[in-house]
Amino acid sequence: MLKDISFTLKRGETLALIGPSGSGKSTCLRCINFLEQPNGGDIWLEDELIGRVRNGARERVMSDKELAPQRREIGMVFQLFYLWPHLTVRDNVALASIKAGGLTRSQAYELAEQMLGKVHMLHKADQYPEKLSGGQQQRVAIARALAQRPKLILFDEPTSALDPELVGEVLGVIKELADEGRSMILVTHEIRFARDVADRVIFMEGGLIVEEGPAQDVINRPAQERTRAFLGQVHADGGIAA
Structure with missing residues (x-):
């Protein structure tokens, strides 16, 4: 469950969401393209309200048919391939x-x-x-x-279902897309990759944003104790290298 989170993605920016399993990262992505319907708040893609039609004080959720054009503007890559x-x-x-x-x-x-x-x-x-x-x-x-x-691409742990020796080829493609200046949000446990490729990182836990900032700052110099503890454990498990 997400708890009143809010963030903005600039055009051409790569944002990485990190945090322990169950922290709300994937739920956040699924709310952005209305695969899950949030029970509050607004999601905007440029000047377009996603998933809802608003007429004065009245508001309703879009039908799947109405949502289809918006979802085409938000590409999504899942853990599994679904080919x-x-x-x-x-x-x-x-x-x-x-x-x-x-x-x-x-x-x-x-x-x-x-x-x-x-x-x-x-x-x-x-x-x-x-x-x-x-x-x-x-x-x-x-x-x-x-x-x-799409105007925006969402990646939901795109390497989690891969054998370790295959991870690099997928991350290499994502890095190339980031270098092109595509707008992307990436949920990942590949912390070193997030540090080196993302413009910004958000650390989440319990449905909350605990820390947010430039990728190098959040991962190399986290300000919050909970972020430091999480990254310290990842480092101990071999997930971050200098």
């Missing part, structure tokens, strides 16, 4: 552009191939997901999110 096993890599990435994005098949395929190239997976375009490693499948999932041409 269609009966579709090729190219078709997995192109499908939403054809069904909901208004593109022709040839336009959608061209866009899919551009996005697969961006995540270094174009050479696997004709393969099926079962032939791919977990890291490759996650890169295809990132390409699928990019094909929505």
Whole structure:
């Protein structure tokens, strides 16, 4: 449960959410694109209110049909890949552009191939997901999110389901996207990666924001005792290197 949290993401900024399991990080992401309906507060994407229609003092929650265009502007990459096993890599990435994005098949395929190239997976375009490693499948999932041409991309622990030797290839793609200046929010337990790639870090616990600031400051010089304790444990487990 989130408890009256509030933050702002600047255009082109990468924000990392860190904290112990159950602290509300993933719930926060799911509220942003209304996969979970918050019971209070507002979520804005630029000047657009997400998930609700407001008319004076009256307000109602959007239907799934009304929400669909907003959700296309907020790409999401999950822990699991959710690729269609009966579709090729190219078709997995192109499908939403054809069904909901208004593109022709040839336009959608061209866009899919551009996005697969961006995540270094174009050479696997004709393969099926079962032939791919977990890291490759996650890169295809990132390409699928990019094909929505979203204003914001949410990453919900995108490496947690991967074997350790596959983590680096996915983090490398995310770093490239951050270097491009894409607007991104990343939930991660990869603390060193958060420190080196994110512009800002938020440490959460118990549904609250405990500490927020520039990534280097929060991770290298945390101001709050609870943040120091958490990072000290991560450091003891080998999660942060100099």
